[in-house]
Amino acid sequence: MAPDPVDSASGRPDVSRSLSERLGEIVGSSHVLTDADAMAGYLTDWTGRWTGSAVAVVRPLTADEVAAVVGLCADEGIAICPQGGNTGLVGGSIPPADASTPAIVLSTARMTDIDEIDTVGRSVGVQAGVTLAALDARASSAGLRFGVDLASRESATLGGMVATNAGGTRMIRHGNTRSQLLGIEAVRADGQILRRWRSLVKDNVGYDVPGLLAGSEGTLAVITRVLVRLVPTTGATVVFVAAIDDVSVALALIDAVSDAGLTTEAAEIMTQAGVDLVHDHGVRRPVSSPAQFYVLLEVSGPHDAEDVVLQVLDGQPGVVDAVVEPGPARDLWLVRESHTESIARSTTTPVVKLDVSVPLRALPAAFAELAAIADDDDCRPILFGHVGDGNIHVNLLDVAEESVESLTDRVFRVVSAHGGSISAEHGIGRAKVAWTGLGRSAVDLDTMKAIKTALDPAGLLNPGVLFE
Ligand SMILES: Cc1cc2nc3c(=O)[nH]c(=O)nc-3n(C[C@H](O)[C@H](O)[C@H](O)COP(=O)(O)OP(=O)(O)OC[C@H]3O[C@@H](n4cnc5c(N)ncnc54)[C@H](O)[C@@H]3O)c2cc1C
Incomplete structure (x- = not known):
């Protein structure tokens, strides 16, 4: 990054230059979008329920560029909303519309490098913006594939999948995204690059930092590269x-x-x-x-x-x-x-999408109780899910805006009563932030908040996601 020009009067760096100009010096001006039309696609989520505002969309290419962007934002008090494929279903990849702190969207769309596959250790390193489909296409040339699969595979990125700890259709066989993670490279809120990068399946030196960043939804660091295990392609x-x-x-x-x-x-x-x-x-x-x-x-x-x-x-x-x-x-x-897509095209209001899990023994009762809630409220419920994981995707169509919160609350109370989780695999994002504490003890919540504060004391990484 070129050093800031110096103000001739004071001799200090000239911070008055516009933020976009300084971001442009880091990533190239064509990769800083400030025009409303150019930014629009980055500011509305896949469901259409979340639309936000940002001072710029920034598209770095390397971890060093991400570090410089994050460092600049830290200096200037600008919030950062990391974004991969923008297929998340809980509003976490979109900055808030009414934030008091100005925000940028940091898109990983250009970070698409895939390293050579280690066919002996069955692992590969990829940049955060690599899509699941691109990873699978490369891995299949070695008779391997990634252990997690999602219907959003053409757009969902490895950075986003790690950040949400995505589950998907193969979870019953190979586990969630966290279970595939061997190493990580990420930029901390202070702009430093954290790298834990060893293709070891056993490594117990202290805390599982990659595992901690899995499921952190962009609130602890910006993931720039991940080292993941691969599995053999299934035979017949x-x-x-x-x-x-x-x-x-x-x-x-x-x-x-x-x-x-x-x-x-x-x-x-x-x-x-x-x-x-x-x-x-x-x-x-x-x-x-x-x-x-x-x-x-x-x-x-x-x-x-x-x-x-x-x-x-x-x-x-x-x-x-x-x-x-x-x-x-x-x-x-x-x-x-086709469920998710058909649902999105059939509702007259933004779909209320609630991805929950309950213990397997409670699954039949939970299905019945969840369907009954929707019937009471006169909206159309479509329930489906990963049955072997106790995971139900509750989709409520045609919900009047004034009923969204109460319906959501009723669904979560049913889930909680069965000892379930209000987020099985999509995360909390902005959609469920009022309920993060449901089913977590005060000490558990405190521990999570202490981690957040330690890694992001100024609260600039995805504010409003996970915690209110
Ligand atoms: C049709 C369809 C089917 C789906 N099926 C499933 C499914 O079966 N299972 C499942 O778990 N999910 C599913 N999803 C949801 C979604 O695809 C996953 O959550 C996916 O992991 C999101 O990846 P993304 O790259 O699109 O992330 P985004 O939507 O861009 O971001 C999601 C979250 O991750 C954060 N993030 C993104 N990139 C980074 C980064 N580099 N560093 C730090 N934080 C980052 C964002 O800030 C945000 O909080 C589905 C979605 C659709 C549209």
Whole structure:
């Protein structure tokens, strides 16, 4: 970064030059956007529910540039909202509209380097702005892939996935994003570059700093590069969708395929309303008989996995109808993966999206109670989720603005009563910030706040996210 010009009268650096000019000296002026039209796409989130304001959108290329941008913002008291693919569903990638502190959006869109793959240790380092799809495309050339998969794979970035500790459809098999993380490079609020970078699966020297930044939602540091493990691409799989009359049948099927010697690669649940909705948007119905719920399982195993699946389905009470196909069975997956998109296109108001989890034993009751809340309030509920992880995506359509808060609160109270979590995988963002304390003790919350204060004493990293 070029040194600041010196004011001839005082001999001190001339800080009066506009912020955008100084940011431009760091990243190149064409990568500092200040024009309202150019910034618009960075200031509204994927759901359309969150629109913010910023003095500039800054698009650095390297960790050094990020460090210089963060350092300048620290000096000038400017807040920073890190943004990856902007596919987050809780408003965390958008600065607030009415903030007292001016903010920039720091976009990682240009940070797309992928290192050479370590095929022995099965790991790779990537810059924060690499999309999941780009990582998978590169890893597949080595017969590997990333262990986490999301329907937003074309846009979601590794930096965003680590920052939200994304879960996704393969979590039941390989764990969440935190479990894939071996090392991290990140810029702290004071502009220093923190690097913990060893492709070791065992490293117990002190605190798990990469693990701490996973799920921190841009509030502790700006992630610039991550070192992640890769997993072998799955061989042949079998995918089935079963129409079932109760959520408990989905859980029984997961146990049954495991007891029969198969490995569950993914286990998803949908409802009749959701399958009808995606069908209205041109997606085929998976089976002809209607049922209250549909479970999609992808399994791997021995050569005769398809026969084993047929036997399992045959012996499972509560299965109304089923279809079995060899993987990847993209048409069957499309039924599940089209939910988020179809929901976004069907609601008359911004969708109230609440991503929650409950213990598996409570799942059937929680599904029933959550659907009943929406019925009471006259909005349209679409529930689906990663059933093997106890994760329900509660989507409430056509919710009047004045009912958003009370409905959200009712959903979270149901979840909390079952010992669940108000954020299974999307994070807290701005959407759930009023409820961060629900289900966390005062000491637990205090500990989180102490970490935040230690790493970001001026509160400039994503203010208003995670904590009010
Ligand atoms: C169709 C669809 C399907 C989805 N399915 C799933 C799913 O199955 N499971 C799941 O977990 N999520 C899912 N999501 C949500 C979303 O894709 C994930 O949360 C994803 O991890 C966000 O990545 P991103 O790059 O878009 O991050 P963004 O949306 O840009 O940001 C998300 C958060 O991370 C922070 N952040 C981003 N980059 C950085 C960085 N470099 N350093 C520090 N903080 C950063 C932001 O400030 C923000 O708080 C889905 C979204 C869509 C639209």
